Amino acid sequence: MAQVKEHDLLRRRTGFYWSLFGSLIGTLALAWVAFSFLGESWFQLIVAGVLGVLFTQFAFLSHEAAHRQVFASQRWNDRAGRYVGTFLVGLSYSWWMNKHTRHHGNPNTIGKDPDIAPGVIAFIPEDAPVTGLKGLFTRFQGWLFFPLLTLEGINLHWSAVRAVVSGTGTTADRRHRVIEGSLLVARFGIYLTAVFWFLPFGMACAFLGVQLAVFGVMMGASFAPNHKGMPTIAHDAKVDFFSRQVRTSRNIRGGWWVSFLMGGLNYQVEHHLFPSMPRPALKQARLLVRDHCDSLDVPYTETTLLRSYGIVVAYLNRVGLAARDPFTCPMVSQLRIS
Numbered sequence: 001m002a003q004v005k006e007h008d009l010l011r012r013r014t015g016f017y018w019s020l021f022g023s024l025i026g027t028l029a030l031a032w033v034a035f036s037f038l039g040e041s042w043f044q045l046i047v048a049g050v051l052g053v054l055f056t057q058f059a060f061l062s063h064e065a066a067h068r069q070v071f072a073s074q075r076w077n078d079r080a081g082r083y084v085g086t087f088l089v090g091l092s093y094s095w096w097m098n099k100h101t102r103h104h105g106n107p108n109t110i111g112k113d114p115d116i117a118p119g120v121i122a123f124i125p126e127d128a129p130v131t132g133l134k135g136l137f138t139r140f141q142g143w144l145f146f147p148l149l150t151l152e153g154i155n156l157h158w159s160a161v162r163a164v165v166s167g168t169g170t171t172a173d174r175r176h177r178v179i180e181g182s183l184l185v186a187r188f189g190i191y192l193t194a195v196f197w198f199l200p201f202g203m204a205c206a207f208l209g210v211q212l213a214v215f216g217v218m219m220g221a222s223f224a225p226n227h228k229g230m231p232t233i234a235h236d237a238k239v240d241f242f243s244r245q246v247r248t249s250r251n252i253r254g255g256w257w258v259s260f261l262m263g264g265l266n267y268q269v270e271h272h273l274f275p276s277m278p279r280p281a282l283k284q285a286r287l288l289v290r291d292h293c294d295s296l297d298v299p300y301t302e303t304t305l306l307r308s309y310g311i312v313v314a315y316l317n318r319v320g321l322a323a324r325d326p327f328t329c330p331m332v333s334q335l336r337i338s
Contacts, residue, residue: 003288004274009281016280017070021061021084028054028088032194040200048207052153052214058088059219060263066097068276082176086183090191091156093180094172095163104275108227108248111235115227121145124232125319142317145224146309152216160184222261225308226250226268229315230301243298245272251286251302258305259283269300 004010031054035047062085064070065077082093099114106112110124121141122128128138137144163170164181172180196204230248233239239247252258252266259266264279270289271277277285293300303311 003292004277004285007284007288009285010274010277011281012070012072013278013280014071016278017061017064024054024057024061035194035198039198040203042203042206044199044203044207045210048210049214052211053218055089055211055215056218056222057263058084059091060222060265062089062091062093062096063100063263064279066093066100069278082180083183086160086180087187090160090184090187092160092163092170092184094170094176095159098170098172104272106233107245107272108230109233109235109237109244115223116232120148121316122319123228123316128320138320140317141320142313142315145313145316146217146221149217149220150213152220153212153214154216156216156219157188157212218261221309222263222265224312225252225305226265229308229311242273242296245269246289246293246298246300248272249301250308251300252305252308253302254305266305 027050031047031050035044038044038047061070062081065081065084068074068077070080071077078093081097085091085093085096103113103115108116110116110126116123118127122138129135130138159169160180161184162168163172164177164184167177170177192208195207199207227248227250230250233244233248246269249268249272251269252262254266259279264282265271267282267286270282270285273289274285290300
């Protein structure tokens with residue numbers, strides 16, 4: 001921490017975020033201009049794909065505001081995160097905050113990290129069905145993971161609506177739920193009206209399908225490589241903060257374009273150690289953290305983006321295998337901290 005402060009790496013980079021936000025808003029405006037000029041053309045699907053990318057980038061900005069990376073004021077960060085994430089992207093800011101805060105406090109910890117909770121995908125053998133269609137699915141879930149991400153956009157929007165309507169998965173008070181509900185109604189109302197007003201019904205459905213698929217894949221493909229296939233921690237294990245964050249996180253190499261596509265999440269180790277550190281400072285922090293890990297003999301994991309996807313697929317398939325095999329799968333057992 002002393003070296004981080006010495007290098008001034010926790011200083012807010014407000015200029016960077018305003019520039020990025022302005023660039024994204026400008027690109028969003030150009031996308032809608034293209035939408036209006038193209039009319040009833042199947043080239044609209046290109047615009048849909050661009051919107052999927054842009055909504056993902058806005059989601060990254062909301063995520064960074066939630067971590068207090070953008071402004072010094074907590075109120076301004078919350079406002080920015082809520083309006084960008086809810087109105088521009090269609091997510092519930094309070095739902096995301098609740099879920100993501102629990103993840104950061106207990107990454108890859110069984111029973112505590114909602115990102116590895118039981119669901120369609122089983123992330124630990126104990127949660128993997130053994131028999132029936134679900135068991136068959138689990139056996140090949142690694143190969144099915146990325147195709148399933150095409151539905152993640154719908155899942156995120158549904159979780160947002162459910163959170164503001166019923167309070168499921170959020171600790172927000174009634175006032176903030178009403179604000180988010182109003183923003184979601186405005187967002188979906190304007191967006192869906194524009195799409196179905198200007199395009200024939202079939203083309204409008206295809207437009208939405210492409211946009212949601214791109215959004216879901218980009219969101220999942222940005223968050224999954226950071227922890228999936230890394231060690232999991234037993235529910236009652238006593239692990240110090242530094243080891244808990246570093247051992248369960250994976251960095252992604254690749255340069256500036258990977259940083260842009262992943263919203264800075266490629267520096268996952270540094271992000272978990274210093275959640276409020278602005279995106280531009282993470283690259284420099286990486287050198288300090290890596291050296292510190294070497295001095296403590298703590299594994300510091302990095303790989304390429306494509307390699308990380310291969311690791312995720314292989315790990316999820318082995319989780320399914322371990323659930324079916326009466327003997328312990330060596331890979332899965334090696335990735336368990338107890």
